[in-house]
Amino acid sequence: MSRYIAQAALRGANLIVREAEEMVEAAIAELGPDHPVAFINTAYYLPVILGFTGLEVTNLGDLRKAMAHAKRLLNSPPSQQLWLPYLGETLDAGAATLLATETIEGVRFARGEQPEPIPGLKLTGTSFTSPDSNGGQAEGGFANGPIDDIQLRAWGIQLVDGRMPGFAAIVGAARSNEAAVAIVRELQKRNILVFLSGNVNGRSIIHQLQEEGVEMGYDTYIVPFGTDTISAIYALGFATRSALTFGGMSGGQIREILLYNKYRVFAFVLALGEVDDLKYAMAAGAINYGFPVIADTVIPQILPTGVTSYEHVISMPFDDIPGETDAEKARRLVQRCTEVRGVKIKITEVPIPVPYGSAFEGERVRKADMRVEFGGSKAHAFEYLFMAPLDEVEDGKIELIGPDFSEVPEGGAMNLGILIKVAGRKMQEDFEPVLERQTHYFVNGASGIQHVGQRDITWIRFSKAAVDKGFRINHIGDILYARLHADFGAIVDKVQVTLITDQQLFEEWLTKARQAYQARNVRLADMVDEAAEEFYSCTLCQSFAPNHVCAISPERLGLCGAYNWLDCKASYQINPTGPNQPIPKGICLDPVLGVWQGVNEFVYQNSHQVVERVSLYSMMQDPMTSCGCFECIAVVIPEANGIMVVSREDPSMTPAGMTFSTLAGVAGGGQQTPGMMGIGKYYLLSKKFLYADGGFKRIVWMSSFLKESMAEELKAVCEREGIPDLLDRIADERTATTVEELLPFLEEHEHPALTMDPIF
Amino acid sequence: MSAAVPDVKEIWNGRIVEVTLGAGPDQGGTRRTTVTVGGQNTLPFLHFEGQMPHKPVVAVEVRDQAPDDWSELLVQAWGDVLSDPAAWAARAEELGAEVIALSLDSAHPERGDTGAKEARSTVRRVLEATGIPLIVYGPGQPDKDNEVLVAAAEEAAGERIALGNCEEKNYRTIVAAALANDQLVIAKTPIDVNLAKQLNVLIGDMRLSRDHIIMDPTTGALGYGLEYTYSVMERVRLAALSGDAALQQPMIVTAGYEAWRAKETRTGEGVPAEWGDWRTRSLLWEANTAVTLLETGADIVVLRHPDVIPLVKQAIEGLMQDSPVA
Numbered sequence A: 001m002s003r004y005i006a007q008a009a010l011r012g013a014n015l016i017v018r019e020a021e022e023m024v025e026a027a028i029a030e031l032g033p034d035h036p037v038a039f040i041n042t043a044y045y046l047p048v049i050l051g052f053t054g055l056e057v058t059n060l061g062d063l064r065k066a067m068a069h070a071k072r073l074l075n076s077p078p079s080q081q082l083w084l085p086y087l088g089e090t091l092d093a094g095a096a097t098l099l100a101t102e103t104i105e106g107v108r109f110a111r112g113e114q115p116e117p118i119p120g121l122k123l124t125g126t127s128f129t130s131p132d133s134n135g136g137q138a139e140g141g142f143a144n145g146p147i148d149d150i151q152l153r154a155w156g157i158q159l160v161d162g163r164m165p166g167f168a169a170i171v172g173a174a175r176s177n178e179a180a181v182a183i184v185r186e187l188q189k190r191n192i193l194v195f196l197s198g199n200v201n202g203r204s205i206i207h208q209l210q211e212e213g214v215e216m217g218y219d220t221y222i223v224p225f226g227t228d229t230i231s232a233i234y235a236l237g238f239a240t241r242s243a244l245t246f247g248g249m250s251g252g253q254i255r256e257i258l259l260y261n262k263y264r265v266f267a268f269v270l271a272l273g274e275v276d277d278l279k280y281a282m283a284a285g286a287i288n289y290g291f292p293v294i295a296d297t298v299i300p301q302i303l304p305t306g307v308t309s310y311e312h313v314i315s316m317p318f319d320d321i322p323g324e325t326d327a328e329k330a331r332r333l334v335q336r337c338t339e340v341r342g343v344k345i346k347i348t349e350v351p352i353p354v355p356y357g358s359a360f361e362g363e364r365v366r367k368a369d370m371r372v373e374f375g376g377s378k379a380h381a382f383e384y385l386f387m388a389p390l391d392e393v394e395d396g397k398i399e400l401i402g403p404d405f406s407e408v409p410e411g412g413a414m415n416l417g418i419l420i421k422v423a424g425r426k427m428q429e430d431f432e433p434v435l436e437r438q439t440h441y442f443v444n445g446a447s448g449i450q451h452v453g454q455r456d457i458t459w460i461r462f463s464k465a466a467v468d469k470g471f472r473i474n475h476i477g478d479i480l481y482a483r484l485h486a487d488f489g490a491i492v493d494k495v496q497v498t499l500i501t502d503q504q505l506f507e508e509w510l511t512k513a514r515q516a517y518q519a520r521n522v523r524l525a526d527m528v529d530e531a532a533e534e535f536y537s538c539t540l541c542q543s544f545a546p547n548h549v550c551a552i553s554p555e556r557l558g559l560c561g562a563y564n565w566l567d568c569k570a571s572y573q574i575n576p577t578g579p580n581q582p583i584p585k586g587i588c589l590d591p592v593l594g595v596w597q598g599v600n601e602f603v604y605q606n607s608h609q610v611v612e613r614v615s616l617y618s619m620m621q622d623p624m625t626s627c628g629c630f631e632c633i634a635v636v637i638p639e640a641n642g643i644m645v646v647s648r649e650d651p652s653m654t655p656a657g658m659t660f661s662t663l664a665g666v667a668g669g670g671q672q673t674p675g676m677m678g679i680g681k682y683y684l685l686s687k688k689f690l691y692a693d694g695g696f697k698r699i700v701w702m703s704s705f706l707k708e709s710m711a712e713e714l715k716a717v718c719e720r721e722g723i724p725d726l727l728d729r730i731a732d733e734r735t736a737t738t739v740e741e742l743l744p745f746l747e748e749h750e751h752p753a754l755t756m757d758p759i760f
Numbered sequence B: 001m002s003a004a005v006p007d008v009k010e011i012w013n014g015r016i017v018e019v020t021l022g023a024g025p026d027q028g029g030t031r032r033t034t035v036t037v038g039g040q041n042t043l044p045f046l047h048f049e050g051q052m053p054h055k056p057v058v059a060v061e062v063r064d065q066a067p068d069d070w071s072e073l074l075v076q077a078w079g080d081v082l083s084d085p086a087a088w089a090a091r092a093e094e095l096g097a098e099v100i101a102l103s104l105d106s107a108h109p110e111r112g113d114t115g116a117k118e119a120r121s122t123v124r125r126v127l128e129a130t131g132i133p134l135i136v137y138g139p140g141q142p143d144k145d146n147e148v149l150v151a152a153a154e155e156a157a158g159e160r161i162a163l164g165n166c167e168e169k170n171y172r173t174i175v176a177a178a179l180a181n182d183q184l185v186i187a188k189t190p191i192d193v194n195l196a197k198q199l200n201v202l203i204g205d206m207r208l209s210r211d212h213i214i215m216d217p218t219t220g221a222l223g224y225g226l227e228y229t230y231s232v233m234e235r236v237r238l239a240a241l242s243g244d245a246a247l248q249q250p251m252i253v254t255a256g257y258e259a260w261r262a263k264e265t266r267t268g269e270g271v272p273a274e275w276g277d278w279r280t281r282s283l284l285w286e287a288n289t290a291v292t293l294l295e296t297g298a299d300i301v302v303l304r305h306p307d308v309i310p311l312v313k314q315a316i317e318g319l320m321q322d323s324p325v326a
């Protein structure tokens, strides 16, 4: 807590409380204590006072009670009342300030002095344009004053359902009219509601916007409350009423109201220009609600988090913000505001000149229809996604470095590097590959664009038709930007995409990317079940196999192959109530079979009390259930003392006497069937592959599709197992489709399974 | 002899949440009757095992414009009222409906594209014409649902109506409208226990209290997937009774809608003679669909044909009898 801010806020609070008290007393002397006090068109009395104290103010006399409360807050010793005692005094002073400023507005309403007259100001839609309000003001010439209940509901619903990310309470005046307009436009662009109040030496941002012809009013989502700081109280009244309306709270439940705002109302204060004592005091009041304060001048900062989700007070002097124009500076300023408050942006459309959607994912671009390709046999392409600190990523920046493909002849190829830099408060390095892998689906969604491969074997084709419609390299960036925000907004706050065709830069980054891929491989290899604190579940398949649960560990992926441990971890961050939930491992009951107490409990619960025990490393004892979408099926061949693995792609007969599809019928449905189990094909490569049953060496037969499609990986496994030529000793559908054919093959090749312990 | 009969009673530790639709004058509404469902701690109608404090109820579907794709049988049965939702609703009430399920069909972009204003006036008129609780359905297109359901929620403030359908893609808006106006929501998910559960959790996260949520687990008609949806509903209910709080909401099913999509109800001609009389067949089709779903846990059945109302109500009456079968 900055001592400077604390002292300023205390001074400001004391002053305003005294002023409010004097105003109340003067008004009572003049008009009597029963003189009515009410804001317009609201059922929430004076909302901040109602929220903090439960007091339903209807007349001047009631305001006395509110002031008594404010004074108690000011005089309270450093207290435990709110949840951060060390900030307590300042927060209480802030609260007192809110009560006092709302009281002042109450008195002004009683005297008919609100809303404030602002000559020449015309609003597009206000509480006063409705014929039944205290009329006459539809002509204009007045600030809006507090927001009425009808508008509160209309906007409240959008704030609650996320269409509107939050609101910005701007207090003061911008450095220039241009800056004022630029800031407001930036906020509008992001669908953020704008509330205006306050002034600096008599000039208010309201005047600035008025001079620049910016339309204000409900219709443009810009609401001018008034030109003094006091009118900023209406923003907090709005916040309080949101909690009362949508949070189901009632007056006096201030702790709940404040927490509701902290977690659900993404608002912040933007202080433009000099910050005086009263502004500090108001700011302290706003912090009570979890609303951070961003100032465009030099003021002390309060960085540690606590009452607000992130920083409390940020100083971002306008002159020091990088940028050529005020518009650019404004963009950065607003960006910072949204970061500090954790406001998420929503993007619904992918802004490219060709149709976009998952319907186009499977599309192929044939050579004859192709304008240009990146990667493939004649050029190289790579994609590399990495995270960086928040301040090193410029959200929305999409840049092509190097020439476009206009010089490349039709049907030709060129090199392309796709660098995706992301930042986010919840981003983790482990999510980099998960997000990077999405590039394939994202880019493929564009009509006329084909994407295959990944990492440094990426291969992208643009069709002639797409290029004719205007599709260019940059649009890859647009797609990635939009989709990463839309689909991974929970973990990604900022996305910047650089597309590189410049030869030298391409080489440089390719080297860096390869180092990163290598590091990831190592990391992946290091990720062992023993080291993970929790595994993850997947229950997506319960829609057709009601009791099936995939227990997914770093060394055993889901049996459909689509979800590994990292995917699940990311998916859980994105969708905490979704099908991937963390499973605390609990005590290890059997390290060989791979049995954990936590896994058993979780599976028991989530299989609806059907599956009691699961061993992750065995297909013989308590194997995992198989839903139906497994990539491969492993089946015991008792005669060979081993197992066979048949892949979904393989239509041939197997030594088990059944084809894949017949086997699938037997194994599927969410049952535990010892001796038969669905698996993801990458599980074959794991050190924990049927560890308890003898591991990879047990495999006596394997579909040739697997041998070929994973040739290199399998070779490495054979080496790891100490039998480099093991793969050649494993039969496939070309060498054996019956047990009778299988056994001599194994004898001839001296397959190790023949001399292993009996599998039963 | 008596010793040979084993005790098959289960003790469940879960109970379905009680949900009240409609509010009378003392609660800020204008309904003459209100309806409470839920509260049971046993499978449907197992009165020997636990309590089923509230009987399931019959809602009747009313559209804000005359349907152009309804079976001739339905059109004949309702007659003129089809073109006036208020009159239709009043007639349904006379015929024994306990809840009106008003569909704002005309808001659909391809079926009239009406907006908030029309929605308000229809809701108002139906409320004025009836004294029973109201469910309001949007046209089933997310943007339009948001528009008209928000308007309906405001217009019916105080009446404790239910807003449907609240689905994964638009639940936030519908829930916000319910929160702001103290209405209920119908949380609809596509025949999947986990999705049903997840949506209830998400709605709960928005702080709508559990006595404001009714689930629609999505069903099929007799002969059209009824068995599958039956077993999904059964699993929902079993999980709820076993203590899974996220599934302990009462369930609503649109039996009429499903049954009248079937070929057996839509066509009277060119079908085998052994199918029997078209009208009888159709009424039984709808009634059977409804009663089957009651047996698996439906708390509210939405019906279409006027003559099916007494059939289903009679079945409910019988099923609610406490006396064990001799």
Ligand code: SF4
Pocket (backbone or CB within 6 Å): A538, A539, A540, A541, A542, A549, A550, A558, A559, A560, A561, A562, A563, A627, A629, A630
């Ligand atoms: S098979 Fe795949 S989708 Fe199905 S539950 Fe397992 S991991 Fe999830």
